[in-house]
Amino acid sequence: MDRIIHPHYFYPPLKKGGQGGFAVKRVCQGILPPFILKRMAESPDKITRRWALENLAASAAARATRTTLSTLPQMAAIPSPAGKKHRLIYDAQHKPTHALPGKLVRSEGEKGPNGPSKDPAVNEAYDYSGDTYDFYKEVLNRNSLDDRGMSLISSVHVGQHYANAFWDGEQMAYGDGDGRTFVRFTKSLDVVAHELTHGVVSHTANLEYQGESGALNEHYADVMGILVKQWRRNQTVKQADWLVGADILIKTFTRKALRSFSAPGTAYVNDPDIGTDPQPAHMKQKYEGEDDYGGVHINSGIPNHAFYLAAMQIGGKSWEKTGKIWYQTLLSLSPRSDFAAIAQGTVEKATILYGSRSPESKAVKQSWISVGIPPK
Numbered sequence: 001m002d003r004i005i006h007p008h009y010f011y012p013p014l015k016k017g018g019q020g021g022f023a024v025k026r027v028c029q030g031i032l033p034p035f036i037l038k039r040m041a042e043s044p045d046k047i048t049r050r051w052a053l054e055n056l057a058a059s060a061a062a063r064a065t066r067t068t069l070s071t072l073p074q075m076a077a078i079p080s081p082a083g084k085k086h087r088l089i090y091d092a093q094h095k096p097t098h099a100l101p102g103k104l105v106r107s108e109g110e111k112g113p114n115g116p117s118k119d120p121a122v123n124e125a126y127d128y129s130g131d132t133y134d135f136y137k138e139v140l141n142r143n144s145l146d147d148r149g150m151s152l153i154s155s156v157h158v159g160q161h162y163a164n165a166f167w168d169g170e171q172m173a174y175g176d177g178d179g180r181t182f183v184r185f186t187k188s189l190d191v192v193a194h195e196l197t198h199g200v201v202s203h204t205a206n207l208e209y210q211g212e213s214g215a216l217n218e219h220y221a222d223v224m225g226i227l228v229k230q231w232r233r234n235q236t237v238k239q240a241d242w243l244v245g246a247d248i249l250i251k252t253f254t255r256k257a258l259r260s261f262s263a264p265g266t267a268y269v270n271d272p273d274i275g276t277d278p279q280p281a282h283m284k285q286k287y288e289g290e291d292d293y294g295g296v297h298i299n300s301g302i303p304n305h306a307f308y309l310a311a312m313q314i315g316g317k318s319w320e321k322t323g324k325i326w327y328q329t330l331l332s333l334s335p336r337s338d339f340a341a342i343a344q345g346t347v348e349k350a351t352i353l354y355g356s357r358s359p360e361s362k363a364v365k366q367s368w369i370s371v372g373i374p375p376k
């Protein structure tokens, strides 16, 4: 499998006696936003600080190549032998990301040496990428990320104490976490489905990873992440926790998850390691700064909350109606689509699917009004 993109970035060790340099080769759309890493770099704990600095260097290196790969998603897709569910799990053996994917340790349907592993990270990456594939196939009638059955490739044990997970345009990569704030990033089904959905987005609307379109890229990754989790657990909208990344965080009384759909801005508050969740729930609090590519992990709170409000109003199981409306809208968006476009698009899709006077289309319209983005 020839790699299309070959940039070579390398970061030397940031501190003497540290964990060594961390090189990044390709695009990263990490689940963890840079502002959390920046906050961790100011942690009172010395080890947390040091690893956060190394993670930050890795994330910064990724930015330059994102645009290149986002223009070529179809070229990066690796066809699977049979055009159906096909998972490959690699062990990166704590090497930096230029060494991805690593050693093949588990492949689709195998028993014996490349079958079920003693390593929970391997099995989680396998099982959760399978759940994500099944969700897209059974609920949304989509055959893998490219809708042509591309293989789902994951590497686990990426880097040293690497507290992040990312989709690089070709594959998933998961770190083991720093062990103080984060555990291994395969542990959350919603994190796995989030990262794979970046692959779906790059094969559909290909939303530019900057400003409002970037926040929509993050929004779709969060929405599908949370839908796969609710679907797998067979939860109604009332039973669901509406949290992203709860299972990768070592929970304390100041932190319960990375993001919250029901109450953006409350997932962590005054935490000594990661600070306070900066997500707004309304356009009035929209972040206008330049950090985080113009707030892609921050302002996604606004459409996330609109999705939550619509799903609660429509009721039942969120993937059955609300999820379909959102997915159909994704197929109609384009790289520069903004918040107004998704608000308009979801109302139009709800009208096509359920009628203009239906409770569904009214619920969707009202949800956007509630977050300050009234559709026409």
Ligand SMILES: [Zn+2]
Residues within 6 Å of the ligand: 029, 030, 031, 194, 195, 198, 218, 221
């Ligand atoms: Zn993401």
